[in-house]
Amino acid sequence: MAQEGTPVSRRLSTVKNIIIVLSGKGGVGKSSVSTQLALNLHASSPTARVGILDVDLTGPSIPRMLGVDGQGVHQSSDGWVPVYADGSAARLACMSVGFLLKNKGDSVVWRGPKKNGMIRQFLSDVRWGDLDYLVIDTPPGTSDEHLSLLEHMAPIHSRLSAVIVTTPQAVALMDAMKCLSFTRAVNLPVLGLIENMSGYVCPCCGEISNVFSTGGGEEMARKEGLTFLGSLPVDTELVTLLDGGSPEGGESGELVTRYPDTPSAKLFKGILDVILRRLAEAPSS
Numbered sequence: 001m002a003q004e005g006t007p008v009s010r011r012l013s014t015v016k017n018i019i020i021v022l023s024g025k026g027g028v029g030k031s032s033v034s035t036q037l038a039l040n041l042h043a044s045s046p047t048a049r050v051g052i053l054d055v056d057l058t059g060p061s062i063p064r065m066l067g068v069d070g071q072g073v074h075q076s077s078d079g080w081v082p083v084y085a086d087g088s089a090a091r092l093a094c095m096s097v098g099f100l101l102k103n104k105g106d107s108v109v110w111r112g113p114k115k116n117g118m119i120r121q122f123l124s125d126v127r128w129g130d131l132d133y134l135v136i137d138t139p140p141g142t143s144d145e146h147l148s149l150l151e152h153m154a155p156i157h158s159r160l161s162a163v164i165v166t167t168p169q170a171v172a173l174m175d176a177m178k179c180l181s182f183t184r185a186v187n188l189p190v191l192g193l194i195e196n197m198s199g200y201v202c203p204c205c206g207e208i209s210n211v212f213s214t215g216g217g218e219e220m221a222r223k224e225g226l227t228f229l230g231s232l233p234v235d236t237e238l239v240t241l242l243d244g245g246s247p248e249g250g251e252s253g254e255l256v257t258r259y260p261d262t263p264s265a266k267l268f269k270g271i272l273d274v275i276l277r278r279l280a281e282a283p284s285s
């Protein structure tokens with residue numbers, strides 16, 4: 001009997017929720033939030049199965065942030081086997097163009113059609129298996145990669161949602177608005193907005209001080225009728241976790257269980273709880 005659906009919809013038929021992480025601007029912490037989201041979803045239950053797909057093809061940073069930099073994916077008869085960031089437990093799968101580059105410093109210089117082909121392959125050829133959540137980290141802005149993703153996942157649109165990451169500054173917020181209007185144009189439900197780098201955690205006393213402006217993301221969420229998922233301060237503990245596997249001794253890992261008493265961990269736990277609640281409320285496909 002012929003199998004129904006497209007190669008992408010068949011491959012992702014075992015994935016319950018797909019969360020696309022977007023930002024209008026580069027450098028606002030989208031990959032950091034994607035990595036922490038995947039790690040903390042994985043840690044949120046002993047049975048949670050999570051995947052993270054890095055479609056930031058020209059600047060893949062997820063392998064480094066997960067501490068699996070330098071590993072390779074291999075082909076099986078049933079497609080690409082992802083890299084498991086939790087070893088033999090195999091509950092946290094990761095795929096990135098970073099695993100396919102010969103040398104760490106190599107750059108990807110591809111035109112649109114080649115990027116589109118790579119994204120289609122990531123969606124149709126990776127052996128994700130059963131996943132509760134697939135987090136997709138995207139390049140900044142709304143580019144070919146975003147359109148390719150949505151086009152290939154059109155048959156499973158009801159399982160898609162987005163999280164928008166911004167910093168509190170006016171320029172970043174302006175670009176976050178463009179991101180939001182993109183989601184509206186393509187009818188992509190938004191779980192909510194995260195304001196990253198909102199205030200600064202003093203490494204000595206742990207107090208959060210507002211060196212720059214804060215609250216712009218929350219204000220934008222309120223005006224636009226979006227859920228404000230929460231804010232995250234600039235935090236050196238987070239940088240340590242995001243420098244995973246670095247020669248300087250960084251250690252990858254999830255914020256919420258590694259540093260449970262820090263302000264950032266408590267704030268991220270709040271963000272995670274709202275995301276889980278929003279996903280539970282969403283109509284099932």
Ligand SMILES: Nc1ncnc2c1ncn2[C@@H]1O[C@H](COP(=O)(O)OP(=O)(O)OP(=O)(O)O)[C@@H](O)[C@H]1O
Nearest residue numbers: 026027028029030031032140197233234235238242
């Ligand atoms: N809350 C935070 N506290 C401290 N450092 C942070 C925080 N969020 C992100 N960073 C750091 O900021 C830098 C940029 O973050 P990241 O790579 O996640 O941004 P991005 O939005 O994905 O960038 P791009 O889209 O341009 O690749 C990284 O070095 C990361 O460690």
